[in-house]
Amino acid sequence: MALVDNAWYVDFGDGSTTGYYGVTAWVTLTTKVCGNIIRQAAAPAVGSERTFICIKSTSGTGATGASEPTWTVTRGAINADTATINWQECTGIAALNGDLTNTPLWSNASIKGQAITLGQVIQNVAGTLILICTVAGTDLGGAEPSWAAYTTAGATTVSGATWVTLGASFAGWSAPHARLGNAITATWGQSGNAFFIASEHAETQASAISYNAPIGTQATPSYFYCVAKTTVPPVSTTTGATISTTGANSITVINPAGNMCGDWDGITFQAGSAANTASISIGNDSRSSTFRNCSFTLNNTSASSQFILPTGASGGSVLLNKCTFTFGSATGQTIVGSLAGQPVTFRGCTFSVGANVPTTLFTPPPPLLFLQGCDLSGFGSGKTLIGTSGINQQTIIQDCKLGASVTVAAAPSSVTQSIYLIRADSSGTNYRHEKYRYEATQTVETTIIRTGGATDGTTSISWKIVTTANSKWVLPFECIPITIWNTSTSAITTLTIYGTTTGGGVPHDDEIWVEIEYLGSSGSPLGTILTTTKASNLAASVAVNNSSDASTWGGGGAGNGFKITVPSFTPGQAGPINIYVKAAKASSTYYIDPRPSISGVPVSKSEILAPGVYANELQGSVARQLILDRGTPF
Secondary structure, X not given: OOOOOOEEEEOOOOOOOOHHHHOOEOOOOOEOOXXXXXXXXXXXXXXXXXXXXXXXXXXXXXXXXXXXXXXXOOOOOEEEEEOXXXXXXXXXXXXXXXXXXXXXXXXXXXXXXOEEOOOOEEEOOOOOOEEEEEEXXXXXXXXXOOHHHHOOOOOEEEEOEEEEEEEOOOOOOOOOXXXXXXXXXXXXXXXXXXXXXXXXXXXXXXXXXXXXXXXXXOOOOEEEEEEOOOOOOOOOOOOOEEEEEOOOOOXXXXXXXXXXXXXXXXXXXXXXXXXXXXXXXEOOOOOOEEEEOOEEEXXXXXXXXXXXXXXXXXXXXXXXXXXXXXXXXXXXXXXXXXXXXXXXXXXXXXXXXXXXXXXXXEOOOOOEEEEEOOEEOOOOOOOEEEOOOOOOEEEEEEOOEEOOOOEEEOOOOOOOEEEEEEOOEOOOOOOOEEEEOOOEEEEEEOOOOEOOOOEOOOOEOEEEEEEOOXXXXXXXXXXXXXXXXXXXXXXXXXXXXXXXXXXXXXXXXOOEEEEEEEEOOOOOOOEEEEEOOOOOOOOOOOOOOEEEOOOOEOOOOOOOEEEEEOOOEOOOOOEEEEEEEEEOOOOOEEEEEEEEEEOOOOOOOEEEOOOOOOOOOOOOOOOOEEEOOXXXXX
């Protein structure tokens, strides 16, 4: 039977006089009684810091020896000191840190009648005694032992296993782990446990940190919380705890080999110092991880240092909520994803806290990247948010604050990379939406606009489409869809999209066209697809559904107006009509009015919503044009 614990306490303190270092150190020839807690006197190796509880000396006459014991630091290990003093390893255990809420009772189904492991700490059923297993064995079960006969600290009873009474209670934070890594090693932390890390915790070491214990599953994640020491057990989280390395030593917050699933809150991670290369790896290849109110700092100036996201795609995801990222160098440092990695979401995060703003924020980005409500304002002119990626990569930047003149994305190098910008800008506007693809880019235009065209109620807009040399009929650029809610099942005889171009003349309908998706059957929601382009790549290039248009365009867009007319169609049910503008002529520029003319469907305002959003319209309002996206993972 595994050890049964619910919570662990971790407090490095200031590394000198508080936290673990505030625990009384072992001293020679000193009287001790059962229940006294000490730590090693001689400085232990990093990761071997332990606390020990006296389990032998009931009369007050036991005294420590003339020289410090050679400590065995495994879980529950018993260390002989003198004939009258024994010490048992007890680091981080809830009961000995003042937390009885997270201490199992003898009647716990995992204790009573089960195999008991050395070092297990329990309470009697009444919750009036704390006992530690000093000799492993199988509990006898049956009626509860007569603990009342063993209420004196140091008294021993045998009930299959051997138990020693430690007392009734301990002060808060009396026996904490010095380092988080200690608490999750071997037989200490287990899946589903809470790890309470004191806000004064200032752990540091001149060697790498890698949390690779196999604790925490999707069903039973482990919890790592920065907490104040005022209440035991803690009832809320805070910030202040730091975990740092110096020199060229990296931090791996959940090693890929560890398969750890955890929820982290309020912890600051700082890697490296000076010009050394030291990175921070965040998340795990096979299970989900959540980080809330955490800070990540590359505390070194090496251009090779990085924040590294999961590199394997064996399951799981990473969510970072209200976290901050600070870089130690203005160039080279970046956040690195992997084509084989996991979905990563940054929600309410702030990037580049401080003076150092890297050239590119994500390079390459993870395969699925979502930035929502993030402060990216540190990235301005000369900086790029999303670098190029090889294959299968999609990014959504939604409701974020940008820096002025920042480059949103480097030119995609693959047909499967897509970058979407939704209501993100450097000023007080909320209409900016963009799409970046291998074939073209789509941005919002506020100067070359069609009179009477799309507006968000304040600002008139059009879509600027600039195709690359990679655009062609068999691989066209598809704009963000325009969605109209249609309540009629009558024939729609007029559906027109308006545009203008810098290329001169009316573009053919294999150069720019529209595709319509609607509910064409009353018997099922199977979508019906209607297109205005030619039937195949072998068909002649013509302008059957495209013609000239005399609409007024401001900002120098007049003279090359055109319209795309969709043949009549009849919906089978009320529901959305999705309109996809597609452009295929290489190295061309088009301006599209995203407010279509549709018979029987009035359009008032236009707005961009996040992909997959379920929208409700207020009763009595005019039908609204909802611009949604398809094919994205969020």
